[in-house]
Amino acid sequence: MLKRVVIASFATLTLAACGEPEPVVKGAAPMLRLHTEAQYRNAIADVFGTQVVVGGSFDPLIRTNGLLTVGSAAGAITPAGLEQYDRRARTIAAQVVSEVNRDVLIPCTPADAKRADAACAAEFFSRVGKFLYRRPLTDLELKTPVTVAGEIAATTGSFYSGISAGLSGMLVSPAFLFAIETTETDSGGKPRLDAYSKASRLSFLLWNSGPDEPLMAAAESGAIHTDKAVAAQVDRMLTSPKVEAGLRAFFNDMLAFDEFAKIEKDSIIYPSFSLAVAEDSREQTLRTILDVVFTNNGDYRDIFTTRKTFMSGPLGRIYRIPVDRPDGGWMPYEFPENDPRAGLLTHVSFAALYSHPGRSSPTIRGRAIRESLLCQRVPDPPGDVDFSLFNDPNSPNKTARDRLTAHSVEPACAGCHKLTDPVGLAMEQIDGAGQYRTEESGVTIDPSGDLDGVAYTDAKGLGVAMSRNPAVPACVVNRLYSYATNKAPERDERDFMAYLEKDFADNGYRLTRLLRTIATSNALFTVTPAPQQTAAVTN
Amino acid sequence: MLDLNQRSKSLSNWWTAGTMAAAVALLAASPAQAKTLGFVLTIWNIAQVETKFIDECPEGFNIGYDELWWRGLSKDDRAKYTDNGLRTRLDRYFNAIRRGPNKEDVCMNPTAVAAPPHLLVEGKQSYGLNLDGDTEGKAGANSCAHENFEGVDGTKGVDNQMYRLLGCVYGFRSYGQFEVNANENRKSNGNGMTLFEITNVDDVKNDPDVTVNIYRAIDPYTLDGAGQFTPWASYRIDAPDGKPRYKTTLKGRIENGVVLTEAGDSNVPFYGNYTYMNQLIRDMRVRLEISDDGASAKGMLAGYYDVDQLLFYVTGLGPIQSTAISDCPAIHNAAYKVADGYPDPNTGKCTSLSSAFNFKAVAAFIVHPKKEVESASAGK
């Protein structure tokens, strides 16, 4: 029922979409982009199902323009990283050909399981290969696994060992590990992204995963080169449950929630904080955001003020809220009107992630708000500050505000701390584990302050100020476009960004609308071909 | 049933001292909306006075069933069970417990053998309350004659025949096998957990009129990384079809952050040593001292404990008694002898033991079933 409402509203938006013409962008070079860990996992789950376990670690990516997805466009594979991919590939391949899975995942049965069967192998590899490489395989690309499978089957006496070897090879090939975009010339002689590259851009933007069969078909027929077909595909894709996974991946990246992998809290200072609390807090915030922007197709800015959220057993202990299913699962919850909590900034996730292991940190929190949510750059601390200013042994500083006031009177520090601290201090009533408090060291915490001239009295008020701050929608526009194109917006894209911002505002800051506008824009597909490599590949 | 009014007249120092303070608290009561406080019981122990040199047991601890069995064996039979024999240690346990004339399990059939002598506590001090209002050890309308203790706080006439019965059994000491096991069992498997709910609280420090409900939980404890009990977790009441399986309601009040209840009949759930229990405690009164931050509490609970229930527990412990150094026939026999409460109208023999328990708890949210059906399981 709910889904139908969402579809209906997309359709309305489609009609309303025709407004001013879309500003033209220059476009960047086609990409060679290393898939992120989530994209790798999604690809395996899409092709082989979620029962196939994906293990091991991935090389770290560098967060660029606030997003790891942008960093992935510069990602490389180290020898140690490839060792991991290789081991992972062999483990996945072994699971695919295992006796429990082979009948489901391999579309044909070999004539003799003890011998090679090129026809069956070719059927399997062409089918999975298309989804792993996100395009049909070239002759050579099909021949390679079939030949490998044949020879391994012949020497080991097992068709399935052969399939396993061939598949593991596909899973370490760059065609799978990287998104490799290629260009072609259109009928007018102009360069354009080829059909499958376009399909991938769409599917990674909307689903954080590769194209499905109908999108692949639109690429194969060339229909994807028409605006109408793109719009039809986008509208179809927006109704898929995979959109939720796509938006989840976007917000996970925008909020740097991958950092939860290394969150650590002192168990003496915060005994109630556990791994389960950390995981659930991240999930709670993502659920809350998706509830606003997707399920209810509401105003994006409401994520800063909404009292509605979801609660789990472990979180109930931190929020001090009874939960009806302490043994697992989630329940919808609404903070009472007089509760000090409302909105993303008062969630355990944000407060705990952007804190030290044993204490809160207004500076780290303030920086996260400025950088992740307002897209503002906070410079790194200077290298030559004399910290002795803050080391007065007779310091009366009991609260974080007292300690940080010292920073803001020192000119070398003041510039940045003025950016971070006032907003960070608003969150001081939530401690480093996300628990509510009113005092620090016996002194009442003062969470008041102002954000760019808008005064507030506490974190909840900061949320209201955020929801009214024009930088907030502008930032999500910047990030989502950046996420779509895997690069920071460039100078020539200013007009286009302004166009997106206006469209976003005109349509009630509906994120699904923004997503659709980007997905159906010409800008998404515009590329300037890079100079071709002429020299042969060295080896 | 019971005449509650009559029982509640026999108040201890906690409750008598509270009467005046309650009137004061009433005036100071906050006009704010009434609150509910919740706690989950974490540690539960028989309240025992344990002196450094065990002065309360001048003849030492009781001997266990294993030794009693061994004493009854012939020299030849003993050879079979020594380390040089073929029997395993486990084998010995199971043979020892079947020391009845026809190999009866003497825990299941405590009367199959003549009861061995049982050493009782001879100390003068005990935890607990003066439950029968008497200070001279005389029988009353609802009690049998028994020797009184002096309370650790100097109260005269404290009744605690459970302590008298079990205080010299090694396994029931605070460090003994039964007590330690029971708390560990409950902590690890979360069975038979007790919830205390204090409702109608206008002022958490002083409130003349609150209600204390006792329930059983179905959710296991939430522990932190160090294995400690975590406060503020949610626990659902064990209430199939919305009907709480255990529910005891007591009237009470709060004085200086201490919850004190009036006497009432109750059924406190229990699990320990692989045994589920209905702890039927008559005239039960609870004292619960809440910490300043509200996150934890400690308390004492006293009342007349049903002898049959106690023996159900003790005899169900079976071979564990080996490491707890305890014997079923001995305790069985002595229990009825020292019972001091609620004489059977037909035989005149008392059926309950005055008792006291210490416990600890942490703050909890008590989750009621969506549609709660009234039930009162107290005393059943």
Place this chain on the structure above:
Amino acid sequence: MTFHIRRAPPRRSVLRGAVNGIAVGFTLPFLDCFLTDNGTAEAATGRPLPVRFGTWYWGLGHTPNHAVKTKNQTGEGIEFLTECEPLKKHMHRLNHYSGFNMPLDGRSNYTHFTGWVASRTGSAPGSNFEIPAPTIDLLIADQIGTRQRFLTIDASSCGIARENYSARSTNNRAAAEISPLNLYARLFGAEFVDPNMADFKPDPQVLVRKSVLTAFNDQSKALATKIGSADKARLDEYFTSIRQIEQQLDLQMQQPEPNMACSVPASPAPDGAEQNMPMGLEVETVVTNHKIMSKMLAMAVACNQTNVVNMVFSDNFSHMRRPGQTYTHHLLTHEETWDKDLGYQPVAFWFNCRTMQALATYIETFDAIKEGNGTLLDNMLIYAVTETNYARVHSIDGVPAYTIGTAGGRLKTGMHVVGNGDPITRIGLTLMQTMGLSLDKWGTKSLQTSKPISEILV
């Protein structure tokens, strides 16, 4: 779509060699380029012993005036003070370096970052994430590590995988192994070949893997023709990685050089005790994991699995903490009260002392393994460096450093080397030359040097 599965199989079989029972009995020519000059020989084989390299990283430097007594000129003898007390007994096994600077040519000092990048790459970074050149361990590994199963092994006891101070470039930076169990599985798991095993039989699976990689590598090269030059460089990095794995597989087809020093360690968590192996930044956890991992790294070297090992004790911000304390090591260096009487920040100082104890443990671990006539440490050269001289003010001039081991008798030890403001790259250049790299200068801009530290060369 068409494909030609009925075509004749390719002329060249993808399976080069034989599996299943057919012995693959070839040996690599014995490498003699990095054997010890003084001809220390492995007693069992009579072969000279190779020299290996390592790095050891710790965050937040020393406490000035409480770690090592200042000297004005290079000379024998190091006067260790309280913070470095644990190093006293190892003085004859190491050198201490002080007074070496990091001129940045106007670039910013990106706190806790510039220091390690400059000392390890010879170049100052232009941002707080740029790694402008390959790190010294990789330059050395390219020279001495390519005939081993692993080019380098990178481990970190502080639980942060991405804080690995070994990288080829900004984006080519592997994750450090942070779990002792995973490290063990990687080194001594199913794919490990004991160099001292009596009858070695290659695992047929190794040949299968090699064949698969090689076959697909040929296919993948076709992709490189379709992409731009900037991307091609990254694809080349992929091919380099493939080559390295192929090389590893080649090496697994033969028995590693026997080494009597090799004794395969037991798994750190037998019988499913994984649950009891915590990771993280709590200081005693870091110390415990460091100790376990040190042993594995030392044995990885002794068992000829790798010639280059990188250990990170604490990260560059040292987020280490003590249970129940709200301040991490890093926060303490900035916010803890400076004790006038003691002359330092007492708790931050405590962390520094604990760190130097760990360095002593690392030294002892390598020194405990008998190799040839001496110990493994005699045939090692370990570069221990941090990112700041005095964390409280983030100073990067005079960043303390150590070298441990004599590199098979090529380097003097027990020396306090004074830099007098020379660039810190002089240490790196000396180490690389000692390890046999034929380069006459290293570093860029003011960090460039062509002057090795001749006073420590034998």
